[in-house]
Amino acid sequence: MSTATPAPRGPGRGREPRAGRGRRTARRGSLLAPALAAAVLLPAATAAAHVTIQPAASRPADLQRYRVIVPNEETSADTTAVRMQLPKGIDFLLVEAAPGWRAKVVRRGGQPSEIRWTGGRVPPGGYAELHFIARNPVRTGGLAFKALQDYSDGEVARWIGSAESENPAPTVTLSESATPQDVVSTHGEAAPASGAGGRETPASGSTAGATTAAATKDDDGTDALTIVAIVLAAVAIGLSGLGLLRRRAA
Incomplete structure (x- = not known):
């Protein structure tokens, strides 16, 4: 009775030759590189698409002209309204007229507390630039201009969090050493x-x-x-x- 001798492993059977494994690993690496790059860039792009205010630094007590940048990060809905809460200590406010938008200043206790922009529309991939003049509080430190962004599909983006959060509020730092811009x-x-x-x-x-x-x-x-x-x-x-x-x- 004869015993069958196992056939030797060739390139097409069993473990893959070392050179072939290296080429396949290189191919996988080349396919994964774009995906990894997209994964790294996606959070940065998402974080950048929030309501911001400029300049980001101003001086205490200055009569400052501010720019509010409102990007639309949605893909199928328009931005239809923006509501911005003013920090305490602002006692003077003028809202600049913006084409297509109506502005209303809400006052509480005789002081301006909120600006509401309505009537305009920002399509997906676009942005609006809104302006107002406010007298800064007489103090140093951070000012949070919390904002709500309404969309035509009923969604509301709440930009009210800390700078490290996924929904950071627009923030201005008051400092005596700030470079004056649009004062x-x-x-x-x-x-x-x-x-x-x-x-x-x-x-x-x-x-x-x-x-x-x-x-x-x-x-x-x-x-x-x-x-x-x-x-x-x-x-x-x-x-x-x-x-x-x-x-x-x-």
Whole structure:
């Protein structure tokens, strides 16, 4: 009775030759690399698609013009409203007109507490830029401008968390060393020396103030800062007149 001798393992049977395993590993690595890169980039892209406010740093007590950037991260729904809660300590607020949007300021206890933008639409993949002027609180530290973003399908994105969360609130840091950007001056003094991008816009009725403000226009041609200059100048004239009448009466 003869015993069958096992056939020797060749390249096509049993364990794969070492060279073949190396090539297959290289192919798998080349296929996994794009997937891993996408996995790394996806959280960064998602984290970037939230409501933000600029400038991110400002000085205490400054009359600051803020920009609110509202991106639409959905794929099948429009952004239809934005509600922004104002930090405590802001006692003066002007909302700049934005084409297609209606703005309402909610006040509590005589102080502005919330801005509501409605009526506009931001399609998927687009963004809106909204503006307002506020006087910063007289303190240093962080200011959280918590925001709610409404979508046409009924969903609401709540940007109210900490900076490390998945839904961070728009935040501004108040510091005496912050570089002034888009600061409105009520005295018409010259803009202080600052770094690149820093500027101070006079808001008085002077020629210099009107010229500087005329360089900043929104899409519908409305010179918002010139309007602010006229309003503030009118208030100053009214207060001066009232003081003169009181002195004469005395």
